[in-house]
Amino acid sequence: MLDVRRLRLLRELAHLGTIAAVAEALAFSPSAVSQQLSVLEREAGVPLLERTGRRVALTPAGRNLVRHTEAVLELLERAGAELAHARTGPAGPLRIGAYPSAVRALLPAALAELASRHPELEAMVTEVDPAAVAGALRAGELDVALVHEYDLVPGEPEDGIALTGPVFAEPLYLAARSAGPLAGHRDSPWITSPAGTLCHAMVQRVCQSAGFSPRVRHRVDDFAAQLALVAVGQGVALVPHLGVDRCPPGVALTRLPLYRRTRTAFRAGGAAHPAVAAFAAALHTAVPAELRSA
Template structure:
């Protein structure tokens, strides 16, 4: 009989590529991961891994087993959702991931709404960039999360992860000392989010679409800080609507652009019907400003 816990390790190896990365993602030691995968190979009776030096690749049988593992784990999530429905009332922890501007502008109101409906449900929020959500969900560090995508940076489907349709859609703005478009700032210094984030990729692609590569002066993830830097002449930036709510300093002009950021909820495949996940989604929808729902 194949052990589900070991199957999870194989699935994570398929996503992360190295035993060290799997160990870091799941808070195991590399030797423990390697030992458990060796046990899984003995259980399977066929080679699942090919080792070349420090690199490990999955064999065709390993890839096939990962495909079946995704289906098994999805069925287990559905079973957990059905059991949760059978209990009386929602209680216990609900681990929520959210990106910073949503955490500031929407999540507090959503948590208040959630608490009023389900007072025994213990919401626990962690800030996480959308690029890290899939790994955190698969590792069980999160139960549900807010993720976003930009017109110029669509997100790829992650195995084992499901997402809803857009919960809300925000317009994007160019923040600069005076009104204008992106193309007018080919010679301006730019303020961007850190490398590896969707916000960073979005700004790069927007500038490239306007015919130039931006000259990056500052790399800052917090939009309040970005606007403060724009206000004192340190550069220009692209900012979504939530990044401007209640924090537009004097000296900053916001020019609306024909670009949008769309936010969805993400969770493990099979968990869509889990009452706690559905309760958070309902609470979030209740507090989203009407003008963002149909943008």
């Protein structure tokens, strides 16, 4: 009989690529991961890994087993949701991940609503970039999370992760010292989020669609800080609706025909879990009506 815990290690190796990364993600030592994968190979009776020096790759049999593992883990998630429904109601810890502007602008109201409806549910929030959400969900560090994508930077599907349709959509604004079209800032210095984030990729794509590449001066992962830098003439920025609630004097906002869309993410099979459903309902009440209809 194949052990589910070892199958999970193989699944993470397929996603993360190295034993060291699996160990870090799941709080194991690298030697423990290697030992458990060796035991899994003996259980399977066929080679699952190919070792070349320090690198490890999955064999065709290993890749097929990962595909079955995804289905097994989804079924277990569904079973857990059904058992949770059999209890009296949502209770216990609910680990929520969200990006910074949602934490500030939406989650306080959503958590207050959640507490009033389900006082036995203990919500715990972690600020996390959407790029790190899939790994945190698979590792069990989060139960549900808010992720976003942009019109020109759609989200990539992740094995083992399910997404709802867009919960809300925010317009994007060009923030500058004076109002004007995007194309007028091809020679301006730009303020963006750090490389590797969806927000940074969005600025690159939007500027490229206008016929130029942005000359990035500052890399700051906080929209309030970006706006503060715009206000003192340090450059221009693209900021979504939730990021402009504290716009300082001297900054002009030009609305663009582009949106940032937020979805709820959770482990595949977990949509019916009462705690996840309760959070989704509470979040809906916290989203302003003009964003829900965007």
